[in-house]
């Protein structure tokens with residue numbers, strides 16, 4: 001795995017003066033390219049604590065920045081900006097603004113657990129990624145990601161009936177995330193599924209829509225699960241300094 | 249001490265949602281093999297979803313509870329001390345629940361609280377052993393015995409064995425792995441390779457056995473999944489494989505789906521076939537492709553299997 005070098009000098013921090021004389025020497029234009037000195041004053045000292053309060057973030061304090069997580073990371077291999085080690089550093093330093101620069105990609109962690117497998121300090125970085133994505137949404141920094149929309153629909157079905165039905169999940173997910181149900185590759189897939197068993201397949205689809213798969217006598221479990229999820233959510237919001245209920 | 253052969257002869261069977269939905273052929277072929285090998289599967293009645301990765305992301309303790317309910321049913325209703333799950337997701341989650349209930353007070357508390365309200369005995373650590381379909385065949389039937397069962401075999405079919413993420417990671421929920429001897433390896437798993445070799449396959453050297461297919465975001469970040477799957481398909485072809493053998497419904501459908509998507513969206517064609525290891529084993533034992541549900545796969549390999557003279 002190649003080491004990815006990233007320029008830390010951002011264009012907005014570079015200053016060039018058209019007319020500049022220093023000690024009688026004209027250093028205008030190209031000669032006067034300076035890097036704006038940067039003083040970070042806006043630390044969020046509670047950041048690490050807040051992430052630790054969310055499920056998966058518990059062990060972030062153990063990190064010693066070895067970089068094994070990023071080195072083994074599936075998503076990093078596709079997108080070098082996806083960098084769990086760096087984000088863990090920013091969180092522990094309280095550098096919230098820097099973290100927010102990457103807020104649109106943190107949710108992309110595919111939970112392959114390669115990082116957790118290779119971490120020598122049992123940080124469970126996969127959990128930290130989930131906690132961070134969750135934090136970004138709870139704090140209102142990002143809209144719920146497609147991943148969250150999917151997880152929510154999935155969980156809703158499991159909590160409601162005890163089981164899931166893939167066709168229904170797909171339909172509701174595409175609807176909730178504002179994507180069209182008719183996509184070229186989906187059509188091709190259905191065509192291939194219909195190839196040998198049109199009758200059985202349609203029968204199965206119809207069957208699942210009419211008689212949603214269900215666990216019997218599920219009502220009590222459902223109520224207890226819903227109650228628990230609500231309690232946990234309220235606790236998490238309090239830990240993040242938000243009001244107990246969403247929107248209040 | 250009971251041998252694993254005695255212990256796994258009759259097991260509680262947990263098919264999970266996927267095997268009842270899009271992954272029916274995995275269910276069909278698993279049951280066909282059980283019948284052929286005279287192993288008894290007692291399906292857990294009235295099971296629920298194990299919670300998959302999605303519920304874990306919403307609330308990890310609820311996922312632990314969901315899995316613990318399945319374990320509790322296996323113990324108290326099916327009255328078995330072994331539960332077999334062919335889905336990596338289910339297998340992984342039951343193992344994870346076992347680990348969390350044994351090691352985390354909070355998990356125990358939540359499981360006890362909800363089980364009580366839901367009127368069933370709370371699962372306690374150590375009550376049942378969770379195994380994968382691979383363990384079940386390898387040890388419940390036995391490799392030498394399997395050799396004697398092969399009729400026709402796979403005729404040197406070149407296979408890349410793909411295990412995905414959840415069969416081996418994270419390591420701590422699989423305390424029995426990496427123990428030397430005949431235990432499974434988490435870095436280079438080989439149980440599927442072992443079984444298919446007995447069935448007459450030639451296993452290619454495949455570096456991406458435990459690579460991730462991006463299944464978690466198969467729909468929510470499809471472009472990422474397509475890239476990851478394409479890597480796996482291309483690596484298998486480069487290694488000379490004609491078939492990728494799978495042992496998980498999610499990995500399997502991910503490969504099938506993004507093989508199509510890679511062609512449609514990236515104009516990248518790959519021809520390697522995607523077949524469940526149970527289908528390959530079944531055919532090697534002389535079962536017809538229809539008996540193992542080969543015609544129900546999205547990836548069309550009926551003609552290919554005939555041409556190879558396997559069926």
Ligand code: SF4
Nearest residue numbers: 063064066067069119
């Ligand atoms: S592998 Fe673990 S210790 Fe190393 S940087 Fe990543 S989280 Fe920190």
Ligand code: SF4
Nearest residue numbers: 073109110112113115
């Ligand atoms: S679990 Fe997420 S962060 Fe960890 S290696 Fe996989 S994609 Fe990267």
Ligand code: SF4
Nearest residue numbers: 264265266298337338
């Ligand atoms: S992992 Fe998948 S198949 Fe298994 S129970 Fe959960 S949703 Fe169903």
Ligand code: SF4
Nearest residue numbers: 412413414461463499
């Ligand atoms: S479906 Fe993909 S992401 Fe999930 S375990 Fe299998 S390989 Fe990993």
